[in-house]
Amino acid sequence: MPPKSIIRIGMAATLVAVLAPASATPPANTTWEEELAAYNVVWDSPSKSSVDSMPLAGGILGLNVWVEKGELCFLMGSPNCMDENGMQPKLGLVRLRFFPAVFEQDFRQELRLAQSEIIVSGKTASGTRVSVKLWCAVDQPLVHAETTASEPVEVTASYETWSNYDAKVDKGAIQWSRRLAQVNARRKNDLEAQGMAEFEDKVPDPLSGLICGGRMTAPGMVEAGSGVGLFNGLKTQTCSLKTAAPVKQLDLCITLRMEQEKSLATWEAQLDKHARRAAQNAKSDRFATQAWWNVFWSRSHITINPGAPPTDEAWQAGRNYQLIRYMSASNVNGRAMTLFNGGQFTCTDNPDRRAWEGCQFMAQNQRLVYWPMLRAGDFDLLQVATDFYRDRTEMSRLHARKFWDVDGVAWSEAFSIFGLDSIGTTADGRCSARHLPHHYTSGMEFALMMLEMGRYTGKEFRNYRDAAIGIIRYYDQFHQKSLAKKTGKPLDAKGHLVIYPSDACEPYHGCTNNTDVIAGLTALTRELLVLPKGTLSTGERAYVEGFQKRIPPFPMKEQEGRKYFAAAESWEWVFENGNMDFPQMYVCFPFSILSLGRSDMTLAKNTWDLAPIKPAI
Template structure:
């Protein structure tokens, strides 16, 4: 009740006269990560990336190493494979028993600089990734001539049978009773370069297995094949470098073969490049031609590419930031740590700004040898990650992309939207086959060709056997059966994207419309099956059997489904006629009138939101009642009955689940959105505290993996909502902000609005709003 009292005071809004001041950039240099000792192993690596490429960079035993990942590198089993590993060394080598060493991530420029000194010998290695082309650059400068060796290392030189305990990297096949293989790459060194590629075998595609397993062979032409012809690989070459043979070795627990390039003579200046290419190709020859075209296109314009890459990162940091207690770079200050790690995680998201596929919640582009992540049972190749590579879990993915609205990273959001738009026909086809009605059904854990993961459907035998009583079209898996609501949440995200940025969303409207139609037609179909009528006696839809998140299963009228529809349908009606026609708006109005009301309960003498009217069992760790607060904004500051939502937080059915505070947990976001400042502060400190690894933003594993990307995304939203909330035209500043945290931020609001503000000693000292006419919509809530 004490926190509730503070909240009531904050709602007595202080409307300030907005005074413009000169904009002031955040000093990013205080957030650069600098290491003065070499790393023990790959778990102590540093992320680097750009465009759609990610590297894990570290120096170990006097050698530079980095893993290479790229968006879209999905194999036959829909694992997300790495390109491989690169190892570089120089001779004479100042990294060995040198006088000094440093490895520095320069956030502002998006590069890593590694330096070593031994006596009079100094060496500098500069690593950067071209944002606009998938090319990695390593530039070496030495005060004395050195021999530079660059080696491409691969552990996929032979077909490998994947043990059952290691199949989580292909999530569909985790408990598959048959044999699973990872197929070898083609690797060859000639013409003083190393070329490698993986071309998916057409007779071993998970796509074909799932189509047959799920009874969809009759509509196979409508199921998008994202695996056929998928080819990925690259070329390693360097200035003045020649073939230097091969060798075999072992890193940690994985055997590898290395192809070496070496400078033909000692030099004080050297450059090495990796040219990466991932595409759907008709043949290996087509891929080879395309990657050679990339080499020819980019190799002559390195200086221009470097300049444009720096400019991109500079603009990236200029458009948004949050700095806390920035007067002093105090790593022991939990609040300063939160601000620093917010920046570091946003940097990691920027490394996959333009990938064909969204940044994966379970590691993104930055996974390393799994033995360093969790128990010894995961002692497998560096390609391993839990929860699969080409399968996407919606409740986790959404949290990676929600923070991009307020950070203004609108250009980075289409990969997530394109993911659903690409497989719309698959989702519509399965709906028609299973239930005979219209609309798209996207399941919670979805392969990138639009079908549920095979293990969730169930196999013919074994530990994940499909039960004979399971209805055709429904998954056997008890966590995700009947779980379709997140297609609505991504629909809302697209509508918010339009509201914030004004960008054209015509491409995504079919996805939204089909997602909505499914919920109308499917639950009329279900009700008619049971009663012979499409609606209940009050003329309302009955959402049964359904689920409240992954929590309350075989549920009737779950609150997240109801609140999603109540949030989205009015937004569709409000869109311009050129986006949604008048007849469609009439349909959405009638649909809205059919949506049932949220149900309530009484707990410990308090009125609370109920997770659903009824349910049969509980399966996970969620608080679905408070999806009414975020993302669906039914309750919130300045809205009616906020006390009911607050009661639900403290006393509701799911109150014990608030103890789950990591990974996908939204409890900090809920607290921030309701003005529970002390709770929001406590929880954001958990989310954005230093990770238990050398790089502070490599959180996890939690239930997911390392780095835990949805953990970082939910932490970003937690912090953003403490600082600024928007509702319609309203912009609320500092609704849940600790009075003893100084802050300087720049964030984005709807209608292409940018807000920059600075708070010192509990007083607002700077407030700039662009455009100026939005100043009238600002309300400042300083407790």
């Protein structure tokens, strides 16, 4: 049976990590390729439902693959497939049925990581061997399901939707589409409600006129009817094709398209063009896809206890590293970030729905998807997120200028597809959630990722440093103005900012000089000032150096003679929602003020031992 979870956290042992540039030519027949094969996931019996599915990754596709009651099924997801609110619903479900039944004996389902393919195989009751190989292209949204049988079998391929796609059989193919309104109502309403309508041309619009869908075809298949079905308790619309005669080989090609078009006719014409090209170029597409995966695996992988049995927890930790990188590669060049709450691989109940979906790209959760990519050298994957934030920097600057009269950047914690606040804002431009009005720390993390990408790669990314400087200017200008209104002076007696009001993550509010913000500002100034000579203008460098002197010291407490970081100098109230955020430890992760092997970790250890995980209300 498939395990309940194919990812399990284990203990780390001796490991070897390899990091190579993305452009490197992968070596052939190396030891790591053999070791990678040992991390393949193999199941020896069918699944009970979509919950027991296996991930298959492509450049902007994520498939959930499983066999249920003799049918090979897969859900198709993509970051580029969005609904009216900017969430990421599925592109639909495909079922393959065989006659005679082909998974009666010798069932095997294997995820082959090096090749990024899933092979499902079995035998009929009479001994006919059948295998189906599924793979996705990387540079285009394309799926192939290749069936090979020792004796001819009949194949029926069905497309199913519960998401209001318009599906039909067209010229021996199944085609489906879902078109969003030419003017997106959510964007229009949010612009007006959040006071940003005057800046409409600066606010990204990825939803208006977006058409998502696809075309499924294979040589020798004919229409097999349409009707209704049931998937996870959801009523579905179905369309089917079947082989005109039993076959030994069949390449079912699914071409997907998710683009903004002025007319459905234009979109359909382009889909048809891409589908024809895909049918003619399967071999070259497979070669290009394989070459990409070879580079992907050669640039970063971890081997722990090679040769150990799968029950070894350290070996499991190594496999988990491969598996999470693999699933992350389902968004190499998408127009939206991989959502923290399931990515492209949601599969339970209604797989279009997610926990916390009203928050959209909740930054405190999104950051955890993307930090590992920096360390792994997966800059192409990471750039999807950093560009997403960068492209919403100017509108954030306009927002700060209008509402707070400062020339800076403050990305909302609850971040929408447009870069607006996904929850909503108050009259003074702050998030309307009572625990988030001054929580901008997570945005600092994405700005820091931008700077770190430049440091790691030696490249300069367009407008990346502008975000970091913008964030510094927001804190500098806003809090100088705030203090001046209260005391007549912009800085305290020692020439430091007084950061108030502020939020220390989600629990602490009405904070003065909270640790997470101070750590973030310290990290951003640190990285800006080590940029190569000439990267910052003379004026920019002078400003950052001056700001660095205005950052307040970290708030400290002492217990039993041991000093440790406090959440803030003071706070006015605590938000109790079950979360146990620990802003004191932001000095370690993500901002590396203290880090193993590079600094004395006594304060970090003391903070871990003595600081309250859950604040008193």
